[in-house]
Amino acid sequence: MLLLLHRHQVNISLSTLKRRLRSLRLKRKLTGSRNTISSYNDVVNAIITEMGCSGRCIGHRSMWYRLKIEWGIRFPRDEILRLMRIVDPEGIRVRKRRRLHRRRYICKGPNKVWHVDGYDKIKPF
Incomplete structure (x- = not known):
C-alpha cells in the first residue's frame, strides 16, 4: 500500500485493495x-x-x-x-x-426394512 501511495498517489485501505484484486481475479503469479x-x-x-x-x-x-x-x-x-x-x-x-x-424400497411387510439415518433424529414422529 505504501507503494501505491508513494508512486501513484493512490490512498486506499487494505480491505479495499483485497476486494478489488478479488473482483478482478488477480492473484500472485506462481x-x-x-x-x-x-x-x-x-x-x-x-x-x-x-x-x-x-x-x-x-x-x-x-x-x-x-x-x-x-x-x-x-x-x-x-x-x-x-x-x-x-x-x-x-x-x-x-x-x-x-x-x-x-430410494425406493419394496419389502414383504412392516419392519422388514429399516433405514437408519443419523441426521434424521426422529423428524417425522
Missing part, C-alpha cells in the same frame, strides 16, 4: 513449470485424458482439483466447467439428473 499452463489446448487435453480413464463420472469441482494436484494445472473452476460442457455434454446431463436420487 513460479515454476508445474504451476502454470497458459493454453486452453493443454487443459482440454488433460480433461480428455482424465475422462478417458477414471475421471468419467466426476464433476467439475473434482476435475479442477485433480488437474491441480495431479497435472499441476492452475485454471479457474468456472472455466473447467465450461470446457467440460463442451467436451462431455452428455456426461454433464447424466450427472445432473442423478443429483437427487430417491
Whole structure:
C-alpha cells in the first residue's frame, strides 16, 4: 500500500485493495513449470485424458482439483466447467439428473426394512 501511495498517489485501505484484486481475479503469479499452463489446448487435453480413464463420472469441482494436484494445472473452476460442457455434454446431463436420487424400497411387510439415518433424529414422529 505504501507503494501505491508513494508512486501513484493512490490512498486506499487494505480491505479495499483485497476486494478489488478479488473482483478482478488477480492473484500472485506462481513460479515454476508445474504451476502454470497458459493454453486452453493443454487443459482440454488433460480433461480428455482424465475422462478417458477414471475421471468419467466426476464433476467439475473434482476435475479442477485433480488437474491441480495431479497435472499441476492452475485454471479457474468456472472455466473447467465450461470446457467440460463442451467436451462431455452428455456426461454433464447424466450427472445432473442423478443429483437427487430417491430410494425406493419394496419389502414383504412392516419392519422388514429399516433405514437408519443419523441426521434424521426422529423428524417425522
